[in-house]
Amino acid sequence: MLSKFLYVGCVLTASLSAAQSVPPVVVPQAGVSAQSFDMSQVSLSNSRWSDNQGRTLNYLKFVDVERLLYNFRANHKLSVKGATPNGGWDAPDFPFRTHAQGHYLTAWVHCYATLRDSLCRDRATYFVAELAKCQANNAAAGFNTGYLSGFPESEFSALEARTLSNGNVPYYAVHKTMAGLLDAWRIMGDTKARDVVLGMAGWVDGRTEKLSTTQMQQMLGTEFGGMNDVLANIYQLTGDKRWLTVAQRFDHAAVFDPLAANQDRVNGLHANTQVPKWIGAAREYQATGNQRYLDIARNAWAITVNAHSYAIGGNSQAEHFHAPNAIAQYLTNDTAEQCNTYNMLKLTRELWTMDPSTANYFDFYERALINHLLGAQNPADSHGHITYFTPLNPSGHRGIGPAWGGGTWSTDYNSFWCCQGTALETNTKLMDSIYFYDSSTLWVNLFTPSILNWSQRGVTVTQTTSFPLNDTTTLRVTGSGDWAMRIRIPAWTTGAEIKINGQEAEGVEIKSGTYAQLSRAWKSGDTVTVKLPMKLRAVPANDNPNVAAVAYGPVVLSGNYGSSMLSAVPSLALDSLRRTSTSSLSFTATANGKAVNLGPFYEANGFNYNVYWATSGSNKTGGFKKAENSQKAEGTGLPCGCVSAWSSSLVYH
Structure with missing residues (x-):
């Protein structure tokens, strides 16, 4: 049955089994004025973007699910079913093993949502069901109700006591699993994923409510991913303020307070530890309407983009921020960690939906997507393996480097770096930010060969282009109606031109760094041609x-x-x-x-x-x-x- 649900800023139009239903949002998002399309409404046409997607899909359908479950099962005292353990960052003795699996789960969900790939759906469903079995065996494993991970719960006791010394970042790993389960619930409607992630959220509440504010803030000095993000999401889907309370316990004052005052104090901080917190701040603003959260997220974005980013859009050297504007002095083989850019694009997307008149958000998004993330995948590898860093040193080289440093390519079973996980998500959601909409407007933010099924209006928009190899894109409208098309005119172009059905668009202001608005009664077959001269x-x-x-x-x-x-x-x-x-x-x-x-x-x-x-x-x-x-x-x-x-x-x- 075809159903439409509004959730977390997205309209879903999904064909779901009778046992599944996509959860509607219970708490509306504050400040959001542009909505994203369901991923199933946008498909990629032949291009480098679709090639990246295809290579990642190959790997997701190849990887052995039983191997990905090995550490979960072993930790929760269940049979590993004869599976071979993984190497790299998912080896049985690696401190934060099972941090990557949530990304695999999200990527399978994306491929089902986008491509209706039944194998990816089945893998996601199976993976969730097996995680549920692990969680259900906690009593036998000696863990508290709701716990789920590939390492013992005692790691959290050590974290709380500040005696953790093995390099583990346990909340970081747990966040990844929760985020994957959340996506299986909110995108595929998997109710078992809902039950498991709510069980995990309850476990997090139980542990953190016992800590004093001082103890909690001290604990937040250890990387914890986007715990505030995932818990605020759960609050908006359930309306249960318990989850908002838990989310706000992860507000890291040492990082948030300077940002609220628009102070750049990120020098020396581990970069990717911070960006997920900022995404969480944006989410907490949407959940509460508290302006301070929005200030934190906006200021963090501006500080990072303006004072800490390389020309390719990536940031950090040796995983860390340095002094403001320190770029030329840090051109090394361990620049631009890919995770950071993945997270910066998530932050950019959230901020833009709350201020869709600001074109420089997607100027940055385009810059980082094309110049960093697109090329971080190996086009010669049918499994689409990726680099952890993108070297910017003289004689930099993708595919060569020590261990996980430099530009070394990842592998099928012996890497499982954080960047390998985030790249699975990046390359299975390349269509999710091309178009946005509200009740009367369609935004075109990216110039990517694609087809939009705007089913809410009975309209299809086909974008044909070889951008950025040339400077022109065409948008052909099938269907009719009165609405506005707003097209981003990048700051890097001058002399941009727009034609409708071969004629210059009259009365339309076309200015670099803004949106050009075409308001008209559209007829089927109308074609918009956008020329963006390059220099x-x-x-x-x-x-x-x-x-x-x-x-x-x-x-x-x-x-x-x-x-x-x-x-x-x-x-x-x-x-x-x-x-x-x-x-x-x-x-x-x-x-x-x-x-x-x-x-x-x-x-x-x-x-x-x-x-x-x-x-x-x-x-x-x-x-x-x-x-x-x-x-x-x-x-x-x-x-x-x-x-x-x-x-x-x-x-x-």
Whole structure:
């Protein structure tokens, strides 16, 4: 039976069995004015995006579910059914084993929601049922009711007593399992997943309610993932304020207080420990309407994007934040942890839904998705394995590096890094942020080949493009009705054009860094053509304007150095940059006095590359000039001074 339910900002239109029903939201979201489509309403067309999805799907249908269950079963004193244990971060002796399985569960759920893949549905359902058996055996295992993990509950006792010394981050691992179960419940309607995750939430409440505020805050010094996020989600789905109370126990004052005052105090902090907390702050705002939470989330986003992010959109070096604007001095082989960007995009998405007039949120989203996450998957591997870090050192190389450091590719059964788990989610939800809507508006935020089934209006929108290989996308509307289409005009473009049925759109303001609005009575067959001219740009390091990456439109370019090794950042003559092909983003330039070929960084695989350059020279029109900010801080919904460094980078004329 076809049903529609509003939940956590999304409208679901899902074909569900009689035993399943997607939970409607009980507590409406405060401040949310743009809704996301159900993942089943958007499909990817042939492109690099769909290729990434396909490779990840192959792996999700290949991986041995029994091996993923090994540690859960062993810990909860059940038979491992002859399964072989995994290696890497899921080995039986690894401290936070079973941290990755929640990501696998979410990815299976995504593939069912998006592709209606029955094997992924069956794997998700089976996995949930087996976790339920583990949880049900807690008495025999000596654990408290509701506990579920691959390591003993005594790890939490050690955490609370501040005697944990083995490197475990137990709440981080538990959060991943809870998040996967939550997705199985809220997306697939799996009621067993609901029961298991509520049991886990009850267990969390039981442990944390016994702690004093001081004890709790001390415990939050150990990474705990997005516990405030998942528990606030559960509150909104159930209406039970118990879960909001538990969520707010995970408000980390040492991190939240400076951010509430818009103070950048992240230097030295483990980066990916922080971002999930900020997502939780956004969720807590939506659950409570408390402005302080929104301030924390917005300020954290602006501080990270403007003062701590590389040109590719990633952040952190050796997993840590450094001093504000410290970029050029940290170009190493362990930059840009992929988990951080996955989480920053989640935060970006949440913040944009509460302020959909602000285009620079999706300017950043596009930047990070194309230049970091898209290329972090190995296109030569049918299982779509990924890198943990994305090296930005001279002679960086994806696929080469020590252990899980550098740009080493993950494996089927001997990695299970945090970034391998988040990449499973990233590459199974690449369609989820292309389009958004409200009662009278369709937003087009990303230029990705795709088909939208706007079933709520009986409208289909087909987007056809080879972006970012060229600068044009077309949107063909099937169906009719009065509504507005709002199209993001990126800050990196100038002279953008929009045509409707081949004619210039009259009376439409088209300005970089804003949304162009087309309000009309749409007829079936109407076609919108959007042209976003691209130019070469420099993206200077915040701490050294003479060191810069170069980009063409949204695409960061990298130099191909083959097997050659560079001992330092090479010097690039900016006036030598030339495009050498009209069918690909191929360029040539002179660096260190020698010719070098450049191309999209997301395609830099199988060779040593260079991203940041010591820049010199100018061209006939006066060289690189400062672009005027297309966004002013005032009126953007962001704190003053939060204009994206990306939109104010240098433009090549």
